[in-house]
Structures are given as C-alpha cells and as structure tokens.
Amino acid sequence: MSDHITVLADLAEVLEQRKHENADASYVASLYAAGINKILEKIGEEATEVIIAGKEAAVDTAKQDALVKEIADLWFHTMVLLASQGMSSDAVLSELARRFGTGGHDEKASRDA
Amino acid sequence: MSDHITVLADLAEVLEQRKHENADASYVASLYAAGINKILEKIGEEATEVIIAGKEAAVDTAKQDALVKEIADLWFHTMVLLASQGMSSDAVLSELARRFGTGGHDEKASRDA
Amino acid sequence: MSDHITVLADLAEVLEQRKHENADASYVASLYAAGINKILEKIGEEATEVIIAGKEAAVDTAKQDALVKEIADLWFHTMVLLASQGMSSDAVLSELARRFGTGGHDEKASRDA
Amino acid sequence: MSDHITVLADLAEVLEQRKHENADASYVASLYAAGINKILEKIGEEATEVIIAGKEAAVDTAKQDALVKEIADLWFHTMVLLASQGMSSDAVLSELARRFGTGGHDEKASRDA
Secondary structure (H helix, E strand, O other): OOOHHHHHHHHHHHHHHHHHOOOOHHHHHHHHOOOOHHHHHHHHHHHHHHHHHHHHHOOOOOOOHHHHHHHHHHHHHHHHHHHHHHOOOHHHHHHHHHHHHHHOOHHHHHHOO | OOHHOHHHHHHHHHHHHHOOOOOOHHHHHHHHHOOOHHHHHHHHHHHHHHHHHHHHHHHHHHHHHHHHHHHHHHHHHHHHHHHOOOHHHHHHHHHHHHHHOOOOOOOHHHHHO | OOOOOHHHHHHHHHHHHHOOOOOOOOHHHHHHHOHHHHHHHHHHHHHHHHHHHHHHHHHHHHHHHHHHHHHHHHHHHHHHHHHHHHOOOHHHHHHHHHHHOOOOOHHHHHHHH | OOOOOOOHHHHHHHHHHHHEEEEOOOOHHHHHHOOOOHHHHHHHHHHHHHHHHHHHHHHHHHHHHHHHHHHHHHHHHHHHHOOOOOOOOOHHHHHHHHHHHHOOOOOHHHHHH
C-alpha cells in the first residue's frame, strides 16, 4: 500500500486543476461542463458495470481484474461528483474513519447510528 | 488527511475479520452469508441513493453532508464486494495510481488506454 | 394477450384508489406517504434486480421466470412513480406508440428525434 | 387508451423482426449483436435517467414529459432484454395480471406471495 497511499489526495488535486480547463481539454473538464446530471448518469452507468462485472467475477476469477477496473471507474466518478460540489474524497475517508477508525466499533451499530 | 490516511487499510482488515463471524454477529458477516447477489443489490441501492443525494446537494449545500454519507456507504459496499472475492481496496488504489499517479498523465488518455 | 390487455389500465385505477388510503393500509399507500425519494429508490433497487436476474437468465433458461417477475416489479414501481406525479402508464404507451406505432418508422431514428 | 392498446404487442413484433437484421441496420439489431451485457448496461443507464428525471418532475411539472420519455426508454430496453431471451412483454403483463387482475387482491399481499 505504501506507494499509492497518496493516490486519492493526488487525484483530488488533479480534479481541482481540471476546473480551470476547457471542456474539450480533458474528460473531467467535459464532465464539469456537462453538469450534475451528466456526472450522476456516469455514476449510474459505472455502478451498473460493477454489478455486471461482480456477477462475472463471482463465477470466474479471471474476471477479477475487470471488476477492480469497474470499481476504480465508480470511485473515480464519485470523486468527480465531490469535486464538482467543492468537496473531495477526504470527506468520505473522514466519514469512514468516524465509523470504523477507532477499531473497537462494530460497523453495524456505527451505520445505524 | 493525516489522521485517516490508513482508514481504507484498517477497514479492509475489519472486513477480513468479519469472514470468521456468524451471519448474525455483524452486518458485514450477514452480507457475506447472503451471497454475491445481496452484495450487488446493496451496491445498486447505494448508487441510487448517491444519485438522489447528488441531485439534492446540487441545489442545497446543506445536503452536502448527506451526499458524503451516501458515497461512504457506496465505497463501503464495494469494499465488502472486493473482500467477498478475496481482494481489497488496495487493488482499486493501485488501479487509480496506475492511471493518475505519475502526475503528467492525462486522465482521459489513461482511461481510453 | 387477450385476457390481460387491460391490466395496465386496471392497475392504473388501483394505483389511483390507493391515494385515498392510509400508509399502513397497503404497500402502495406506504410508498406515496414515504415520498418521491423512496419511490425512486425502489426503482433503483428493482432495476438492479433486473440486471442481476438478466445475467442469470442469459446462462440458465430456468431463471427466465425470475427475470419476468423482476421486470414486472420494475414496471410496477414506474407506474407508482407516474401515479404519484398525477400521470399513468397511458402516457408511456402513447410515447411508445408515437415512436413505433405507425409501423414504418425505424426505432433508432425515432429515438434520436 | 383505445388507439395505443396494441402498442406493446406491435413493438414486440418489431423487436422480433430486428433479429433478422444486421447490427448496423437498426439500433435494436446493434443491441442484440452487442450482447446481454450491453443490453443490461442500457437498462442501468435508463433507470438512472428515470431517477434523475423523477427528481426534477417532482419539483417542476414542466419536466413531466421528460419523465414519461425516460420511462418509455426504460420499458423499451426491458422489452429488448425480453426479446433477446426469447420472451416478450406479454409475460410481464401476465405476471402483473396474475398479481392485480382479479381486482380483489391487495397488491402487497400479492407481492409478498
């Protein structure tokens, strides 16, 4: 984990920089320009692809790499959504840490709280 | 970011431990016991809630916290999916690092590759 | 098709009647009371179940009945959504008829229009 | 409802005819050729668009027509899925009639059965 521990922070920085680019300069800039509906549609699409890839990986371990790529796509687009709203994955990690970080907590109780 | 940088690794460890528990002992153990379809259904549900929360946050910044919580739920359940298939978010971070980590890469070219 | 040709109209009538019932009197009344987000969440859930059932039916024809049931659930909840907004499946059939009903139309051109 | 009562049956017939066409001859033929995953991805996409349009229609009745169009798209693609598996909307209508057609049935009991 050591060499990619900062990837989410690095990526958040890239997503900020893309706000200053034209829509035709990068994929992310085109999503910002297209607006919230387009970003949310991408999240629906990527979630669908995770579900399909999950069904396939469950019966064929050769499809595990494809599943990882789809989950990466899904996380990536949620990060674009966060950036578009002035936030970052930092808030998501804080939320997960609040729920799970103190070690002794049971995640179910935590989620119900 | 300093105090929750290890939350994904910590959470991956928790998800591994839950494999040795009975289905009624924790929420995650109940998902493992229910099987792949139940886990994928949760991902579909959480993605839907992200989309709804995203529409609301886009017109009301007071709803941003709720959006973060929904994205945390979605990431959490993708981590349960990964754990159920013998993987972890480590693979997702590696994939994101491969695409974005070297800094100079344009994410669109990276995704198209 | 003869004996269920009116099922959509009959069901639309039932969905209207449910508007005059208490939330605990029927499932549909409880959805109306819960509001738009709950109805949309159900659509996301049922769509996910269609996708999972579709993957299974594609490799095992014994799962075809289950797929039909999931699609019925999805149509049903879109009809609840329509009713909640003062509309019915009648509008959907009109839209499909507009696109396809005149026979000579190509559906792709129709959708692009 | 009188003039489009047969639209689902008419459309089912069109979807059958498309099986004898080349992938580049029509949109539906291209979906058949692309395979089950592509068809399921379209269902995920269209469901997402229904959810987004549902949020908008709930606060702006001027968006009701757009919601109807998205639901028509969703129904259409479930009909393509059914046709790809050798079935039609006839099976969905039968299932809905079985649940609701006899009038006296409560839909919740019916769904739980």
